[in-house]
Amino acid sequence: MNKTLVIGLVVVVVLAGGYFLFTNKGTAPTDDVSTEGDSAVNIPPLVGDAPADTAQVKEFTVEGSSFSFSVKEMKVKKGDTVKMVLF
Numbered sequence: 001m002n003k004t005l006v007i008g009l010v011v012v013v014v015l016a017g018g019y020f021l022f023t024n025k026g027t028a029p030t031d032d033v034s035t036e037g038d039s040a041v042n043i044p045p046l047v048g049d050a051p052a053d054t055a056q057v058k059e060f061t062v063e064g065s066s067f068s069f070s071v072k073e074m075k076v077k078k079g080d081t082v083k084m085v086l087f
Contacts, residue, residue, distance in 0.1 A: 056077070056080045056081070057080070057081045057082075057083060058074075058076045058080050058081070058082050058083070059082075059083040059084075059085065060074050060082070060083070060084050060085070061084075061085045061087070062084055062085070062086055062087070063087040064086065064087070
């Protein structure tokens with residue numbers, strides 16, 4: 001009886017996994033980051049933030065590898081312009 005129960009559970013898990021695999025309506029994330037040289041991302045301040053002439057520019061250089069980044073935390077103030085240089 002235990003052997004039949006285990007086989008039944010394996011079949012249910014395989015069928016459920018196949019269902020979720022083939023009915024996934026979402027799209028896979030894409031990697032839009034250039035891997036050649038360094039790239040900078042400039043994000044303009046949101047409407048209603050501090051005026052551009054009083055905002056500070058915070059620059060972060062981030063090196064990335066498989067599942068890790070060189071910078072763990074970035075702190076900025078509201079209205080600051082952020083520049084990230086990615087390697």
